Amino acid sequence: MAGRFWQGWGIAARLLAIAVLPASVMFIAVTATLYFTAQADVRRDVAARGQLIATSMAQSSQYGLVSGNVAYLRTTLRHLLDADPSIACIDIMDTINHAVASDCQDTLPSESDTFEVPIQIESLPEVDLFEPSPAPPTSGPERVIGKVRVTMSPAPILEAKRRALMVAFALVLGAAVLSCLVGLRLARRLRDTLGSVMAALRAIRQGRFDVQLGERHEGELGELQTTIVRMAETLDGARHELEQQVATRTRELEDAVKLARQADAEKRRLIVHSNAVVEEERRRIALDIHDHLGAALISVRLEASGLAARARSLGEPDMEGDARRIATTAESIYATTRDIVKRLRPEVIDTLGLAGAVEELVRNAGHVFPQARFSYHAEPGLPDLPGELAMPAYRVAQEALNNIVKHSQASQVSVRLSKAPDGEHLHIVIEDNGRGFDAASGHSAGIGLIGMRERVAAAGGALAISASPGQGVTVSLSLPFRPGAQA
Template sequence: MKWRFWQSWGIAARLLAVAVLPASLMFIAVTGTLYVTAQGDVHRDVAERGRLIATALSQSSQYGLVSGNVDYLRTTLHQVLHADPSIVCISISNVQHRVMASECQTRPSTQSSVYDMPVRIESLPDTDQFELPSSTGVQPRTYTALRTVGHVRVTVSATPIFEARRHALMVACALVLGAAIASCLIGMWLAGRLRQTLGSVMGALRSIRTGHFDVNLEADRPGELGELQRTILQMADTLDAARHELEQQVISRTKELQDAVKRIQQADAEKRRLITHSNARVEEDRRRVALDIHDHLGAALISVRLEAAALVAKAQASGDDDTAKGARRIAATAESLYASTRDIVKSLRPEVIDTLGLAGAVEEMVRGYDKVHPHCRFAFSEDLGLTEIPGDLAMPAYRVAQEALNNIVKHADATQVSVHLGLSQDQQQMSIEIKDNGKGFDTSTSNQSGLGLIGMRERVAAVGGELCISSPRGQGTTIYVTLPLAIDHTS
């Protein structure tokens, strides 16, 4: 198990631990040392006292044992027992280990130690049998023997001695506890001062983190904390200056970007005006060319066809079959050229827009595609509330739909195509939605390379509209165009 719970502690908890834990550990260590030392002293005192009492009794009871004076022995034991409360029991026995006298305390006792001591007396002295001649000048040696006449057994308990010393031990522990409490209080006071300083430092750092660099710290403190506070103040000043410089750069760059955006918007507006103007000029040129073709070439072809018809009638009347046959060919050629001329006029300037409006012109165009391409079905629908579209908006919408249908016929390989003209709920925008079930295409590449799509986007952007193309690979294509019904010609 990894003891990392302290890593989640705050500054206050850590400072409190620093202030209290050392003093608490010191109190426990000193108290434990005093207790162990007191116990050791008591046990040594008990051992010395037991041996001393046993020795004294063994010497004082020698002649009582020899003479058999039991009363003397009992009186001696009684006096010794009542003189020292640490003695639990005393007994004197003869050499045959028969108890001659015994005295014991009535209270129970624990931690008792037993000390045995033999009672010995001196026997008569003996002279060495091998005496040396007197001429040698050496005195003969004599030997004194000790004879055991009994035994003294002393049972001593350490409890009374320890109880006697308990008061002194408690006083010492109280002094140590007081010193520990004083150390804790001093440590807590110092930790509080340190926490106050660190709290101000943390508050300054939080202000700097939130972007407020105007911090107040006492920079005149000595030591590491003062250096830390001075460093934070310098950092705050540096960051404030850097922020001010960055703000100035941002303001400058923002102004440059705004100017660039304005220039781009002006260029875009100018581009739209140019596109609108060029489209209008192109449509006007197409209209003029279409009128010229219709009025001049169409009229000439009608005249040729009438002259050929008259020539056919005249040749038939005169019986000239060859001339009649040639006149019929001329009439057929003139009719074919006249039909081609009408198709060219329609492509240059769809007259149905002027007669049927946008919806009718688009429906007529869809019907024409449906006739020309039998492998693909074209369908048209419109909202019932679709109003008359202005001419300057109808022509771009018609051209966008025409270009979209041309692209579908050329590239989509579709079998179903639908064209829908719609109107927004506020009747401020019209929409054109063209769907097919073809193979689709990659819009990210085709938007850049397809001239038809670029032309569509330019036409739509010129009148302030939007064009959106969705074409998942293999799932067909959807072209959605929104056009404002009120065109701002000044933008």
Template structure:
């Protein structure tokens, strides 16, 4: 039963609204796909936390990089200054060989500065003369700074150019002659362990403050997401109740903006849908009464049509029987008389003196005799088609078996016949209809199926009081959903329905066809 147009339109609008609210929209091909199954709250939290997380990561990375760079710069500056200072102050000790004072000096430096790992004083031959190693728990990373130890020699000329003793004058500005000589090397090995420890403490404090800011941002994102998801979840719950058919729902407006408008719209929609439901129910009830009346009228018309078809088939069969009797009794009798007359002409011509005209008469008489025999045979075949004599002589079982044998002998298809039950109690009308149905099915096999094998089965069941007919072949088959029914199948269906039976056609392309028919015995007159 079809629903009224108003009901279909309201259902369509409700389905569109539910689809727009409950289902995720289809994303464009270039849009992000990974969050397609996420909830609104998760999406909002992601949108809020993504830039905060990126900022937090950038800040942490830059802070650690800045602390490391500061340690490297300070360590390099301190190492260079310390190496240069030791090189300038250890000149006398290296030249004079007073290494004990130098050893005390560098030991004091190493123990007082925790960033110094080792100090080495190397002579010109590359041998360590003095070295000091730090006692602090630090690690060396191979960061060494070197400075040469230079010996400066001052040459003073005490005589003038003419060989007389030089007397210094106020106008004499010539400096004494200076020469330098490298007598050793100071190597200072620095360790960033302690500096890194201090910077790491500062970095941890900064990281803790950034983590607190990140946690505060996460809490804020959760609060914002919840302020959006809670009203949406309530709206979705109400929409599901509306989808279930409960239109009398209450959805208070708890927020503003678009979500508040959505809540108000859902409330208005529920009221409108409830009113539409009442109107549609009234229209459906009225339409249902009209459809029931139309259905009852159609059933009565269908029953009258079946009776009419059954009556027409009975009249056709009676007319066929009458025509067959006339052909058999009158036309065939006349053809027998014509044949006898032509044979008499042949006998009389044989007694006359032979000649050309007599030979022509004899030939014409023979032709008439042959033509009468052919017409008689055609009449017999026509009578068999109009009213099979074997059906009256042998009943339905024998008639169908004779028809199957005829098709087997006149075609290249291998036919098989199966039967079960006592067919003597089948009435004349049912027997003729069953015979015509089988005849039409076999004719369709010969015309359309291109089959190599076919099977005909007749079964009379005492349990349901019905005649079961099955005609099956292994031909090309067809798709019932695509191919339209032919005249043969339509004729069989009308015959079956006129007798109150049922027909089922099962077929697939390349898998043959099966026609199953059930004809009740109680709806027709039985013998």
């Protein structure tokens, strides 16, 4: 408890305690010592004086007691009582304890000490007056003829001592107050110094290093002040150096970010250009296949059909069968060529627009993957995307549906096309309830997903893929209706 009591004190309270407590303890100790010493001295003084007065009275009252001069004895007692107020009563008694002379102070004390001394005289020697003795007479043994009783009161002496002690207490108190004032002055100076030191440390902690410590001192306090000032100067220099380093690193980082942004912009332009080149090449190849290979396959099929007709008219069944197989094969190759042309350049985008092309993708996926139920919804009145934006959206939808068919094992698939609330962007959401994957791990981000992100980012759009194991996958695509706008 004492430790906790001291821990709650501040510097001012501790310095005040250091200044006041020693002086207070010294005052109490000196006062108590003087008081108890004075009481003991008074007790000893009263005992010595009482015994001395009783002995003196026993010797001086022998004649008055023997001669019966009571007036003399009473006068002596009154003089003693008037001369010494510490004597409360004096009684002179005979051998049968009958008071011969007695006198007391006007006010009897509550506390007193009694001292008794016998009154003795020498017995007269037995001398024969008619027959002289060669030897001198000797005194006989002393005999008691009475006693003196002295009652002493310590109160008058204690009162005198009390007045003397009050003067001593006043002097000690003055010294204690003076020492407290001196201690308080020294403590105040020390507190002011420590307060300036604490204020400087708080300023340093808050990042202000131009500290002011006021009056400088000698000794340990001066060394502490000098150390704090030098520490502040060192920290200020380190801060400036660190700020310069941070500014340099910031400029370098800004340059690196600018270069990265430039590189990213160049990459996106390259992706857009490469996608355009690829799409153009696909279009050219599709046209070449459609115009040349398709026409050739149609010609082969027609020639085979004509050959089969002539063989039938000539009665050549074997030739007719061969010709029909050639025609069937040509038809099959032509259908395959048509599918290849559609994949290379979906002409349905040009004829039906993006919404119709995506709907055809959903329909084809339902034919290829009949285990799942596909649903499609397009918001009425959607604006048509230009070709350079429609193709990335179509490719993303195509890749997402291909992934569902290949990997999802889903039973429900939904595709929704809608316009964003701002009216400037197209939203496409493709969602399934398949097995999904851990999107946070980063291990499942294959080339297809990376290609989807890059393709959409190059077109100024945004792609979000949310997935978790057993919870399916949701692909959200946002593309601006106008080229150059940001999603």
